[in-house]
Amino acid sequence: MVTDNKINILLIEDEDFDVNRVRNTIKIFPDKLNIKNVVSSGVDALDILTSDTTGYDVIIMDFQIAGALRGEDLIRSIKNVDPSYQIIVITKLTINVSDFNFANRLIEAGAFWYCTKYPGDIEESIYQPTDFIMSIFNAYEKRLLELHSSKSNQKLKKNIEEILKRKTLVSVSETMRRLQQDIKKLAESDISTLVFGPSGTGKELVAYNIHYRSKRKFENFVPINCGSLPNDLIESELFGYEKGAFTGAGNKKEGLFELANNGTIFLDEVSELPLNAQVKLLRVLQEGEIEKIGRTKSIKVDVRVIAATNKNLEEEIKAKRFREDLYYRLNVVQISIKPLTERKDDIAQLTNHFFRLFTSEMGKPMPDVDENIYAALEKYNWPGNVRELKNVVQRLLFYSDGKITADSVKNAIFGRSEKSILDSTVDDLTMKDEIEPLKNVEREFRRRYIKFARDKSSSDADASNKLGIAPPNYHRLCKELGLK
Numbered sequence: 507m508v509t510d511n512k513i514n515i516l517l518i519e520d521e522d523f524d525v526n527r528v529r530n531t532i533k534i535f536p537d538k539l540n541i542k543n544v545v546s547s548g549v550d551a552l553d554i555l556t557s558d559t560t561g562y563d564v565i566i567m568d569f570q571i572a573g574a575l576r577g578e579d580l581i582r583s584i585k586n587v588d589p590s591y592q593i594i595v596i597t598k599l600t601i602n603v604s605d606f607n608f609a610n611r612l613i614e615a616g617a618f619w620y621c622t623k624y625p626g627d628i629e630e631s632i633y634q635p636t637d638f639i640m641s642i643f644n645a646y647e648k649r650l651l652e653l654h655s656s657k658s659n660q661k662l663k664k665n666i667e668e669i670l671k672r673k674t675l676v677s678v679s680e681t682m683r684r685l686q687q688d689i690k691k692l693a694e695s696d697i698s699t700l701v702f703g704p705s706g707t708g709k710e711l712v713a714y715n716i717h718y719r720s721k722r723k724f725e726n727f728v729p730i731n732c733g734s735l736p737n738d739l740i741e742s743e744l745f746g747y748e749k750g751a752f753t754g755a756g757n758k759k760e761g762l763f764e765l766a767n768n769g770t771i772f773l774d775e776v777s778e779l780p781l782n783a784q785v786k787l788l789r790v791l792q793e794g795e796i797e798k799i800g801r802t803k804s805i806k807v808d809v810r811v812i813a814a815t816n817k818n819l820e821e822e823i824k825a826k827r828f829r830e831d832l833y834y835r836l837n838v839v840q841i842s843i844k845p846l847t848e849r850k851d852d853i854a855q856l857t858n859h860f861f862r863l864f865t866s867e868m869g870k871p872m873p874d875v876d877e878n879i880y881a882a883l884e885k886y887n888w889p890g891n892v893r894e895l896k897n898v899v900q901r902l903l904f905y906s907d908g909k910i911t912a913d914s915v916k917n918a919i920f921g922r923s924e925k926s927i928l929d930s931t932v933d934d935l936t937m938k939d940e941i942e943p944l945k946n947v948e949r950e951f952r953r954r955y956i957k958f959a960r961d962k963s964s965s966d967a968d969a970s971n972k973l974g975i976a977p978p979n980y981h982r983l984c985k986e987l988g989l990k
């Protein structure tokens with residue numbers, strides 16, 4: 507890099523006469539241009555550039571030098587060390603003075619610029635000094651620009667890699683492996699995609715993977731939950747508005763489609779989009795332009811659309827809740843994710859993946875996992891699919907004392923259903939409009955809960971034991987509540 511604000515030059519030249527001419531040509535800028543090193547062979551030049559990767563900014567090389575490594579090969583080898591090195595080639599006047607193909611070959615090999623040396627009877631300079639010096643300054647500017655852009659590219663690439671790592675899609679089963687291949691193919695295209703699958707199967711994860719593996723990866727991925735957009739705000743959320751478009755529009759607002767321009771928009775729960783918004787969405791997809799509220803001219807947008815649903819859209823069309831034309835527009839390719847129970851091979855791998863994820867997030871060591879937990883996990887029917895499995899693993903780790911067994915798995919799953927019956931019973935009891943005396947509600951709750959415990963237990967003794975009440979009290983309660 508520049509030291510003392512000087513551009514450091516490596517000169518590759520094997521004739522002293524020409525080394526002096528180069529020195530002479532640039533000596534009018536002693537505080538800016540510094541010939542840091544002179545070498546007479548290509549091999550020496552490569553050695554220096556490889557070992558001192560930040561010491562040089564611009565390379566000036568004679569085209570014909572002694573040794574095997576020279577000319578275009580040397581240019582390529584230098585660019586191989588670091589593509590941001592800029593090379594100025596100097597050649598003898600006697601050859602190639604008007605040979606355009608020759609110049610072209612040098613540039614194609616990676617040279618920044620080339621010039622022909624003055625005849626041998628001119629001793630003061632090697633070439634027109636202002637041109638020569640300008641080319642060095644320009645080469646240096648280019649080197650800085652390329653260094654800068656390669657640095658930001660590396661940063662962006664690293665960010666994307668990190669995102670993809672967090673969004674790993676575990677796929678062991680045949681069906682999921684096929685889905686991975688589909689994602690790869692879809693990432694190479696811009697095709698509208700509809701992701702179909704029950705809740706918690708990974709629809710959003712698939713959309714993320716398509717976007718961050720596609721050429722749009724450096725642009726925005728904008729997820730929109732169509733079910734949670736308030737009906738009267740959908741248009742302004744999706745397309746934005748101009749300042750003063752309506753009362754209250756104090757400032758202009760960028761719509762989500764503009765935000766996703768050149769990137770990907772993910773329309774989650776697309777079946778929940780009201781019909782009037784469906785018409786507008788269809789227009790955008792057909793025309794590739796949006797109409798902002800309060801703006802007469804439409805705006806061109808280039809957005810890739812991925813939509814997701816857990817509803818059968820064909821049935822929604824029959825019920826006139828979803829537009830058929832929009833369906834065909836979105837459903838160019840359909841990806842369908844199976845419920846977890848239909849791909850049990852994934853369960854063990856997913857479980858281990860989540861163990862690793864959460865232990866590293868919580869800063870905990872990996873627990874000692876009993877081999878037979880997987881059989882226990884495979885027996886369950888996972889109505890909440892992968893999301894539920896993820897929650898169960900989190901619960902397992904939370905309660906674990908370092909060891910995970912099939913029993914702890916049962917507790918982690920059963921714990922959930924115990925809670926859900928409590929929740930749903932309370933919800934149910936509080937649905938009514940009028941407030942009942944507390945003792946009535948308590949009685950109803952006891953009746954339902956004890957019935958639930960009886961149904962789940964092998965005997966009365968078992969039930970009373972689990973409920974934590976003495977058997978005589980249990981019998982009495984059952985009688986009182988009309989359960990016997």
Ligand SMILES: Nc1ncnc2c1ncn2[C@@H]1O[C@H](COP(=O)(O)OP(=O)(O)OP(=O)(O)O)[C@@H](O)[C@H]1O
Pocket residue numbers: 674675676677703704705706707708709710711712816856859892893896
């Ligand atoms: N194959 C998989 N590998 C790793 N993690 C997964 C996989 N499938 C789903 N997940 C995880 O499970 C959770 C639920 O996934 P996601 O939100 O993508 O599901 P969804 O189908 O969009 O659910 P919903 O229908 O409820 O919106 C996420 O945390 C996701 O990372």
Ligand SMILES: [Mg+2]
Pocket residue numbers: 709710774
């Ligand atoms: Mg989702």
